[in-house]
Amino acid sequence: MASMVNLTINDKEVQAPEGMTILEAAKREGIFIPTLCHHEALEPEGTCRLCIVEISGAIRHSIRISCIQQVKEGLIVETDTERIKKNRRLILELLLGRSPYSKELLDLASKCGVMTSRFLTGESDDCVRCGRCVRVCRDKIGVQALCWVNRGYERKITTDFERLSEYCIGCGACAQVCPTGAIKIEDRGNERKIYTWGQVLARFKLEKCKECGRPYAPKKYLDRINERAYKTKGLELVNYVCPECVKKAERPTPVKMPFGGGDMPFAI
Amino acid sequence: MDVAAIDAIVSKFPEIKGNLIGILHEVQNHFHYLPEEELRYLSKKTDIPITQIYSIVNFYNRFSLKPKGKNEICVCLGTACHVKGAEKVMNALEENLHIQKGQSTEDMNFSLEEVRCIGACSLAPAVVINEETYGLVTPNKIPLLLSKHKDG
Ligand code: SF4
Ligand code: FES
Ligand code: FES
Numbered sequence: 001m002a003s004m005v006n007l008t009i010n011d012k013e014v015q016a017p018e019g020m021t022i023l024e025a026a027k028r029e030g031i032f033i034p035t036l037c038h039h040e041a042l043e044p045e046g047t048c049r050l051c052i053v054e055i056s057g058a059i060r061h062s063i064r065i066s067c068i069q070q071v072k073e074g075l076i077v078e079t080d081t082e083r084i085k086k087n088r089r090l091i092l093e094l095l096l097g098r099s100p101y102s103k104e105l106l107d108l109a110s111k112c113g114v115m116t117s118r119f120l121t122g123e124s125d126d127c128v129r130c131g132r133c134v135r136v137c138r139d140k141i142g143v144q145a146l147c148w149v150n151r152g153y154e155r156k157i158t159t160d161f162e163r164l165s166e167y168c169i170g171c172g173a174c175a176q177v178c179p180t181g182a183i184k185i186e187d188r189g190n191e192r193k194i195y196t197w198g199q200v201l202a203r204f205k206l207e208k209c210k211e212c213g214r215p216y217a218p219k220k221y222l223d224r225i226n227e228r229a230y231k232t233k234g235l236e237l238v239n240y241v242c243p244e245c246v247k248k249a250e251r252p253t254p255v256k257m258p259f260g261g262g263d264m265p266f267a268i
Numbered sequence: 269m270d271v272a273a274i275d276a277i278v279s280k281f282p283e284i285k286g287n288l289i290g291i292l293h294e295v296q297n298h299f300h301y302l303p304e305e306e307l308r309y310l311s312k313k314t315d316i317p318i319t320q321i322y323s324i325v326n327f328y329n330r331f332s333l334k335p336k337g338k339n340e341i342c343v344c345l346g347t348a349c350h351v352k353g354a355e356k357v358m359n360a361l362e363e364n365l366h367i368q369k370g371q372s373t374e375d376m377n378f379s380l381e382e383v384r385c386i387g388a389c390s391l392a393p394a395v396v397i398n399e400e401t402y403g404l405v406t407p408n409k410i411p412l413l414l415s416k417h418k419d420g
Contacts, residue, residue, distance in 0.1 A: 147319035149326040160318040161304055161333075167319070 007057075007075040022066035022077055023051055033079050034088065034108050036095070036179050037130035038067040043139060047131050049091050050108070054078040063087065085112070093117040095128050102126045102180040125156075125197040127182035133157060133174035141173050142228075145202070157183075159201050168194060168202035170218035190215035209242035211249075216242035269305040273298055274313065284314045288324065292331060300336045329383065337372040337379035339417045342396040346385030353406075354393040358382065360407035361395075364414060377418065 002017035009026050016025035021044070026033050036048035044067040051066045057076035063084070066077075078084065092109045097119030099105050105128065109115075131148070134157055138144040145168035149158050159165040170192050175185040183201075186193045192204040206215030207222060222240060241249075277294045281287045295310070296302055302325055311318040325331045343349075343358045358369060361380055365373050372379035388394040391403025397417050405413070 144317040144319050147323040149323060151327060160322045167317075 005071050005073040005075075007071050007073070007077060009077040010079055016071045018071070020071050022053055022055075022064075022069050022071055022075075025071050026053075026066065026077070026079060031079055033066055034112060035067060036105075036108070036128055037132060039132050039136075039177050041140065042132060042135045042177070044068050045131050045135060048095070048128060050088060050095075052084055052087055052091075054081050054084050088112055089114050094119055097121050098123055099126045099128055099180065099182075100124055102128070102182075104180045125182065126180045127157065127197065128180055129155060129157075130179060131157075132177040132179065133183050136173045136177045141169070141171055143167055143169055143171075145169075146174060157196065158199060162199060164200065165202045169220040169224045170194065170202060170204040171221050171224070187215070192218055207240055209245055210240050211245040212242060214242055214244075269303075269309060270299075271309060274306055274310050278310070278313060285316065288314075288316060288321070289328075292321070292325065296331055300338065300340075301332045301334055304333070329381075335372065335376065337376050339378050339398055340381065341378055342381045342383045342386070343369070344384070344386050344388070344392070344394045344396070345382045346389070346392075348385070348389035349393040352392040356407050357393050357395060357405050357410070360410040361414075364410050378414070 002019055004015045005018055006013065006015055007025070008014065009022070009029060009031055012029060012031075014025060014029050016028070023033055023035065023038065033051050033053065035051045037046070038044055038048075038051060046065045046068045049065060052063050053066045053069075055062060055064050055069070055075060055077050058072040058074040066079070089112055092105070092112055092114045094117075095105055096102075096109060096114070096117035098121055100117060100120060101124050134146045134148060137146045145159060145165045146157050147160065148155060149162075150156060159168070172185040172192075172194065175181075175183045175194065183194065183196050186195070187206065190206045190208075192206055194201045194203075204218035204220065207217055207219050208214065209216050217240075274295065277291055277298065278284065280294070281291060284291070291310070291314075292302065295306065299306065307321055307325070308318055310316075311321055325333060341361060343354060343361060345354050345358065358380075362368055365378055365380060367373055367378075367380055369380050369382050383396070386394055386396060386401070388401055388403060391401070393403075393405050395402045395405045395413070397413070402413060
């Protein structure tokens with residue numbers, strides 16, 4: 001077991017294992033720190049800056065992002081000082097500048113006392129540039145169908161050459177981890193579409209469930225499961241059955257379905 | 269698609285992953301831009317995901333996904349050059365070449381770009397054509413400058 005370190009968070013003395021982030025340590029103590037780009041299943045990237053905290057003691061007095069900064073012996077953490085609140089409000093205003101209608105962002109903003117933004121741009125694409133979609137696709141699914149392009153204000157997520165992706169397997173993990181719903185997945189009839197505010201990223205024909213006949217998953221996705229979850233164990237997915245039918249049959253779920261079936265795709 | 273050109277460029281690099289930007293520079297120099305088909309081939313050949321290549325290509329101004337002219341003209345619009353009238357130089361170039369910045373001439377002889385501070389502020393306003401830097405450029409020197417590079 002990792003050795004424990006002692007620190008204080010909002011005047012409370014806490015213990016946390018070495019290597020843990022401040023955010024995790026605070027959460028364990030029931031202390032709320034707003035976050036956007038952080039996702040438990042992904043490596044932190046620190047893009048949104050919402051999770052800032054004020055630290056002193058073991059580290060020079062400064063503002064750090066708690067989703068990356070690790071705990072340290074003797075660290076003094078403050079999550080809600082005037083300085084933090086002020087900076088956090090500014091960050092929220094900046095984020096709202098581009099995504100003024102994002103429900104999730106508005107909820108966070110009102111929690112932090114932000115009513116309007118001084119930085120409205122006239123655009124409203126809901127994407128907060130958190131990079132969760134890019135990270136999940138690259139680091140967890142191992143496909144890397146999404147990428148960042150351009151810089152600064154023009155920065156956005158897209159596919160290679162902004163065309164329909166050849167590499168996307170249609171798992172929908174991006175839509176699932178997106179904090180604001182800027183990436184969407186939609187099944188209609190026997191077609192699946194993954195799209196953002198300005199671009200259709202990928203389209204798929206859905207394979208039919210062998211039991212109920214309902215179109216439920218793209219072939220590429222099923223092939224991927226076969227390749228990664230089954231073949232490595234010397235098995236092969238032969239019964240193409242949708243999650244609902246699997247549940248009905250009260251058999252143990254062979255594979256957790258990220259979309260249309262509930263669980264996260266990280267089991268793949 | 270020019271597979272041989274990509275093969276030749278890649279074979280010059282002993283190590284691929286750490287040299288992607290270097291490789292892309294050579295591809296850019298060879299074709300005067302980065303053609304999609306060739307980049308896709310490069311991705312397959314090197315096992316570097318095309319999305320990663322596309323991201324890098326988009327990040328740096330030096331790389332272009334649109335064909336560029338044989339002679340690349342870069343007008344510095346950095347602070348010093350701006351103050352010294354770079355805008356007028358740019359306008360004169362646009363007029364002379366009958367194109368807007370960011371475009372190439374129909375005969376693909378010239379392309380016109382803006383850049384930010386090339387570190388020649390003392391010579392402001394500065395213009396770079398291919399590898400050569402010209403300082404203290406004025407609008408009336410433009411025709412002469414262009415004729416120097418016309419067939420080069
Ligand atoms: S689309 Fe969603 S997950 Fe991707 S960067 Fe934008 S907000 Fe984040
Ligand atoms: S949650 Fe820490 S920077 Fe976004
Ligand atoms: S501003 Fe043009 S060279 Fe520095």
